[in-house]
Amino acid sequence: GAVVSQHPSRVICKSGTSVKIECRSLDFQATTMFWYRQFPKQSLMLMATSNEGSKATYEQGVEKDKFLINHASLTLSTLTVTSAHPEDSSFYICSARDRGESFYYNEQFFGPGTRLTVL
Amino acid sequence: SQQGEEDPQALSIQEGENATMNCSYKTSINNLQWYRQNSGRGLVHLILIRSNEREKHSGRLRVTLDTSKKSSSLLITASRAADTASYFCATRRGSTLGRLYFGRGTQLTVWP
Numbered sequence: 504g505a506v507v508s509q510h511p512s513r514v515i516c517k518s519g520t521s522v523k524i525e526c527r528s529l530d531f532q533a534t535t536m537f538w539y540r541q542f543p544k545q546s547l548m549l550m551a552t553s554n555e556g557s558k559a560t561y562e563q564g565v566e567k568d569k570f571l572i573n574h575a576s577l578t579l580s581t582l583t584v585t586s587a588h589p590e591d592s593s594f595y596i597c598s599a600r601d602r603g604e605s606f607y608y609n610e611q612f613f614g615p616g617t618r619l620t621v622l
Numbered sequence: 623s624q625q626g627e628e629d630p631q632a633l634s635i636q637e638g639e640n641a642t643m644n645c646s647y648k649t650s651i652n653n654l655q656w657y658r659q660n661s662g663r664g665l666v667h668l669i670l671i672r673s674n675e676r677e678k679h680s681g682r683l684r685v686t687l688d689t690s691k692k693s694s695s696l697l698i699t700a701s702r703a704a705d706t707a708s709y710f711c712a713t714r715r716g717s718t719l720g721r722l723y724f725g726r727g728t729q730l731t732v733w734p
Contacts, residue, residue: 509664537721546710546724547665596664598722611722613657613665 505531507599509614516587517622524582524617526597533599536580537611538572541594553580587621594618628711628725636733641698643728645711646691652714654687655722656696659708668696668709701732 506529516522526536535554539547551567553559553574561567569591571583580599584591596616628645635641645654653672657665671678671687671694678685684697698705708729712722 507664544729546726549721552721594662598665610655610667610670612667615664616662618662 505529505599505601505610505612507533507597507612507614509595509597509617511617512615513618513620515620515622518588519586521583521585522587522619524584524595524597524619526580526582526599526614528578528599528601528612531599531601531612532577533580533601534577535600536574537598537600538570538580538582539596539598541596541616543594547596550582584619587619589621592619592621628709628728630728631726632729632731634731634733635701637701637703639701639732641701641705641730641732643696643709643730645694645696645725647694647711647713647723647725648692649715651689654685654694655712655714656683656685656694657710657712659710659727661707665710698730701730703732703734706730706732 508527510525514522537552538550540550541547549562550565551559551561551572553572555574555577559572569585574580594616597614598611600611651673653670655670656668658668659665669680669685671685682699687694708727710724710727712724
């Protein structure tokens with residue numbers, strides 16, 4: 504299947520700093536990328552949907568000024584956690600959907616995740 | 623919000639045994655997908671079943687879908703220790719632009 508990479512895989516930062524996470528589709532063009540957050544032993548919670556060249560759509564309860572998403576190209580989306588706090592510590596996973604003829608039947612490919620720890 | 627609910631939440635079996643996980647959902651769907659997640663890793667897509675399909679096979683995996691009961695099952699036959707992981711079902715609704723709704727997952731442990 505298609506490959507999605509995330510960088511970094513693990514990051515530790517001090518409270519108050521900003522952290523940027525990159526998500527890349529390596530061998531396909533992704534018109535849409537999704538950002539999820541996952542707490543230990545929990546399911547994935549969708550944070551936002553990012554379409555190339557347009558503003559991201561955030562889920563209810565997700566602060567768009569805190570979690571900045573940029574989808575500047577068909578292969579790259581970034582999530583910036585601004586002024587991070589310990590409660591932002593989590594596992595962040597991105598996902599990209601391949602272009603396809605059938606919109607609803609496209610598969611989503613997931614990145615390996617980024618473990619963020621805010622001290 | 624979450625869509626699916628898997629059961630059991632945790633399943634522990636011996637190598638060679640079959641593992642069955644169930645997923646129920648609440649609204650009509652376009653397709654249902656199963657994913658595996660190893661501890662601390664991203665999700666691996668296992669299988670997708672469309673709403674007009676009833677059963678699908680892929681290697682040791684067998685997925686069924688019953689839209690009348692709004693439920694699906696994932697069967698892993700002849701399980702191996704390497705199958706130890708969390709398994710999630712995710713649904714895509716026809717009225718939503720492409721987002722997946724994930725269940726809470728089943729933690730499968732296969733003992734050698």
